[in-house]
Amino acid sequence: MKSLSILAAAFVLGFTAAAAQAGAANAADTASLTVTFKGVKEKTGAILFTVVSEEGYDGKAPAVAQDMLPVSADTVSKTFTGLAPGRYAIKAFHDVNGDGKMGTNPFGMPVEPFAFSNNAVGNMGPAKWEAAAFEVKAGANTQSIDID
Secondary structure, eight states, X not given: OHHHHHHHHHHHHHHHSOOOOSSOOOGGGOEEXXXXXXXXXXXXXXXXXXXXXXXXXXXXXOXXXXXXXXXXXXXXXXXXXEEOSEEEEEEEEEETTOSSSOOBOTTSOBOSOEEEGGGOOOSSSSOOHHHHOEEEOSEEEEEEEEOO
């Protein structure tokens, strides 16, 4: 149960950290990343998410990128540009009630939908970095995540 409280805290920490680029890169060597969330059941609130490096996955470094996407359909997308190529992961939750934080029950378990890149699933806590990590190469990249 405690690890799920840590999960909620990690989401909040990720959204309050200042966004930073993952190293300097030439314009020709930069990447774009289009993140699409599918399967949204509630058409209220927003999806809050962060794109993080391995160090940022556990909150030891700021997010590489982050956003809050208002939800009005069952699919929402965001494209980030100017990213340095590398390995990243995405942490997300659907803030259905719009209070700006992940809702949890008295035991610290999430009560709002959450998801990770690669549709990775955690076991008594967040998904492991190895399961959620994906490679971003120079040019256009996509990541599709089910958040239901």
